[in-house]
Amino acid sequence: xxxxxxxxxxxxxxxxxxxxxxxxxxxxxxxxxxxxxxxxxxxxxxxxxxxxxxxxxxxxxxxxxxxxxxxxxxxxxxxxxxxxxxxxxxxxxxxxxxxxxxxxxxxxxxxxxxxxxxxxxxxxxxxxxxxxxxxxxxxxxxxxxxxxxxxx
Amino acid sequence: xxxxxxxxxxxxxxxxxxxxxxxxxxxxxxxxxxxxxxxxxxxxxxxxxxxxxxxxxxxxxxxxxxxxxxxxxxxxxxxxxxxxxxxxxxxxxxxxxxxxxxxxxxxxxxxxxxxxxxxxxxxxxxxxxxxxxxxxxxxxxxxxxxxxxxxx
DNA sequence: TTGTTTGCAAAAAGTTTGCATAATC
DNA sequence: GATTATGCAAACTTTTTGCAAACAA
Numbered sequence: 001x002x003x004x005x006x007x008x009x010x011x012x013x014x015x016x017x018x019x020x021x022x023x024x025x026x027x028x029x030x031x032x033x034x035x036x037x038x039x040x041x042x043x044x045x046x047x048x049x050x051x052x053x054x055x056x057x058x059x060x061x062x063x064x065x066x067x068x069x070x071x072x073x074x075x076x077x078x079x080x081x082x083x084x085x086x087x088x089x090x091x092x093x094x095x096x097x098x099x100x101x102x103x104x105x106x107x108x109x110x111x112x113x114x115x116x117x118x119x120x121x122x123x124x125x126x127x128x129x130x131x132x133x134x135x136x137x138x139x140x141x142x143x144x145x146x147x148x149x150x151x152x
Numbered sequence: 153x154x155x156x157x158x159x160x161x162x163x164x165x166x167x168x169x170x171x172x173x174x175x176x177x178x179x180x181x182x183x184x185x186x187x188x189x190x191x192x193x194x195x196x197x198x199x200x201x202x203x204x205x206x207x208x209x210x211x212x213x214x215x216x217x218x219x220x221x222x223x224x225x226x227x228x229x230x231x232x233x234x235x236x237x238x239x240x241x242x243x244x245x246x247x248x249x250x251x252x253x254x255x256x257x258x259x260x261x262x263x264x265x266x267x268x269x270x271x272x273x274x275x276x277x278x279x280x281x282x283x284x285x286x287x288x289x290x291x292x293x294x295x296x297x298x299x300x301x302x303x304x
Numbered sequence: 305t306t307g308t309t310t311g312c313a314a315a316a317a318g319t320t321t322g323c324a325t326a327a328t329c
Numbered sequence: 330g331a332t333t334a335t336g337c338a339a340a341c342t343t344t345t346t347g348c349a350a351a352c353a354a
Contacts, residue, residue, distance in 0.1 A: 002309080003309090003310095003352085003353095004309085004310075005309090020343090021343085021344080022343080035310085035311090036310060036311040036312070037311085037312095037344090038310080038311065038312080038313095038344090038345075038346085039309080039310055039311070041343095041344060041345075042309085042310090042345095045344095045345095057209060057213065060342080060343090061209065061213045061215075061318085061319090061342090061343080062342085062343065063213075063343085063344085077252060077256060077258055077261070079258070080260075086256060088252050088256075090248075092244060092245075092248045093244075093245055093248060093265075096242075096244045096245060096248075097267060100229060100240050100267060101269060104229060104238060104240075104269075104271075105271075105272045106229055106231070106269030106270060106271055106272070106275075107269055107270045107275040108232075108269050108270050108275070109229070109267060109268070109269035110267070110268050110269065111265065111266065111267050111268075112264075112265070112266045112268075113245075113263065113264070113265050113266075114263065114264045114265075115249060115252060115261060115262070115263050116261070116262050116263075116264075117253060117256075117258030117259055117260050117261035117262065118258060118259045118260050119256075119257075119258055120257045120258070123258075123259040123260070154334075155327085155328095155334090155335095156334085156335075157334085172318090173318085173319080174318080187335085187336085188335060188336040188337070189319090189336085189337090190319090190320075190321080190335080190336065190337080190338095191334080191335055191336070193318095193319065193320075194320090194334085194335085197319095197320095212317080212318090212344095213317090213318080213343085213344090214317085214318065215318085215319085
């Protein structure tokens with residue numbers, strides 16, 4: 001039961017990588033879809049509760065969202081430099097978590113796994129020309145932001 | 153090169169579980185070690201940089217710190233209810249992360265793994281009497297805080 | 305109409321920073 | 330005496346909430 005909630009979902013689906021609530025709103029506004037920031041937060045909270053998005057936190061603690069693929073629960077390898085994200089096979093980790101739960105007697109064990117690194121594009125570049133500033137690492141001096149690959 | 157930094161370290165060593173910067177300061181102040189909050193943050197940031205502490209973030213995004221054992225890098229299973237933490241064997245995950253790095257061509261792959269659950273004490277209790285309020289789950293109605301087991 | 309959603313501004317909460325004071329080498 | 334750490338208060342960031350206006354069934 002929504003209209004801008006549909007818009008949030010649609011914009012989110014247009015991003016193949018993780019975006020923050022504020023970036024998402026900026027994308028929507030730039031796309032002539034005026035929306036309040038609070039509404040974006042509320043929509044994302046709803047989506048998170050119903051499992052529609054995967055959520056990670058960057059170094060600064062900001063929440064980043066990505067539409068969850070239809071086949072459910074996923075973990076990602078995220079480039080600390082350009083922000084590109086890659087779903088990874090995590091069967092091993094799922095089993096490991098289950099075994100920890102069994103061994104320790106803890107109930108309702110949940111796990112959060114976040115992998116970060118530098119993608120080939122970002123670490124291949126010999127000269128650091130054209131490499132977008134890093135968001136995922138503590139910013140030095142002047143880091144104005146970073147490039148994003150979102151088809152709104 | 154410190155005095156209150158030593159005090160921070162000492163107080164931290166007295167906690168077997170994760171504590172927030174503010175809790176740590178509260179412990180120190182209660183222990184007649186007056187210290188500024190900013191100083192605690194600065195000390196913890198320093199310790200984090202030099203690998204002296206493990207850091208996790210709770211549901212609210214608050215940073216929680218725990219002295220890192222001498223044998224290095226560790227992952228923990230943390231009770232969402234009482235906050236007790238248990239180092240777990242994570243060799244499997246380390247290898248998994250290494251293999252992901254090799255398979256994808258990402259460089260400098262780092263991983264963050266957080267396991268949470270309900271410890272036997274917290275989920276065994278039939279009646280919910282005496283069970284401390286949950287900090288690690290989104291607070292409902294009135295959650296004044298939770299018990300902590302710290303020998304300052 | 306009746307209940308829910310939106311949007312704005314204000315509030316919260318955690319963390320960082322500016323700057324004067326105090327401690328250290 | 331020069332450099333660094335401390336502490337307080339103010340600033341900053343992200344996220345949530347109060348409440349009136351707009352929307353939907």
